[in-house]
Amino acid sequence: GAGVSQSPSNKVTEKGKDVELRCDPISGHTALYWYRQRLGQGLEFLIYFQGNSAPDKSGLPSDRFSAERTGESVSTLTIQRTQQEDSAVYLCASSRQGGGGETQYFGPGTRLLVL
């Protein structure tokens, strides 16, 4: 079956512009995660959606970052007024129910470069 997909695969933007990243999780997966990896650093948790529960936004680095998810389907991560330090690979992952012992399935990522 189809895996997690993300778009765009690459995005170059100018400082101060807004960007929107999209994630399509595996069908039937109720949990969806956003992570990012900045150059030379590990994967960093951003936000977690689980079914209809309120999302865990504790990893969002600033109020310029926001994310939405419609039901148990597509999610969008929006970065407003982008800064150069936002340059990173943004990864989306999904899992069946969100349990800690479940495998998370990752998309190919969006490589964001802020000039």
Add this chain to the structure above:
Amino acid sequence: ILNVEQSPQSLHVQEGDSTNFTCSFPSSNFYALHWYRWETAKSPEALFVMTLNGDEKKKGRISATLNTKEGYSYLYIKGSQPEDSATYLCAFHTGRRALTFGSGTRLQVQP
């Protein structure tokens, strides 16, 4: 703040060599330890999810062990092949929130 550390940061080996990496994590509030392989330009791929102290898992030439009391896991690759070249990530889960990842071990296998 959860601290997950991996060593070494990078490793260069010859084809046929066996190798191993270490992942250190907090020994308290343990729920699960995940290993992923991340090849360049591809999605991270799940290798193992380990939940019990003393767990040993194997997938082909790759195996992993887990010690939750002392807070470490080892990943072993037997007879490395060029296609094993990737970054190997471990991630710690407390059963709440999301995974906390280490910075990874970058493996390069020379033919």
